Amino acid sequence: MADKRDDQRHVGHDLVVEFIGEERLLSPGEELTFGRSADLVVDDNRYLHRLIGRFTWSNGMWWLVNTGSSIALRLDDADGPSYTRVAPGSTVPLSFETATLSFEAGGLPYELRTELLVDSPLLRVDVMGAGSDGTGGRVDPEATTTAGSLPLNDEQRL
Secondary structure: OOOHHHHHHOOOEEEEEEEOOEEEEEOOOOEEEEEOOOOEEOOOOOOOOOOOEEEEEEOOEEEEEEOOOOOOEEEEEOOOOOEEEEOOOOEEEOOOOEEEEEEEEOOEEEEEEEEEEEOOOOOOOOOOOOOOOOOOOOOOOOOOOOHHHOOOOHHHHO
């Protein structure tokens, strides 16, 4: 009889990391380092850290750790304008379903692609949901909106 923990380990929580056509599939409990001398060798560029980063699973989610000492990482959401800048020594959760991880070393740019394979979509905000203000909670798709000017109905303000 199969161990129930093994069955649940791979369900909906895998991470795909792609670099120049090479894909690595990670399951919870595994980790992947990347850099000049890592699990995923990015380049032999002497300006690139031996280990610039690590993908790891902890507390039920994937994390990106910048293990470098002087190079920042940038994680861009492939489906929107959001991005996260990861300073050396910092750790951030992977919250974008598909993202591009970029960094520069010695004037050379590098990019990795990440994709979370999840059973259900990550947090989504429905700005077209029902509201009690007579507009049905609808936002004009042509209007420019900033975080400070997002129109809220009475129920949302509460």
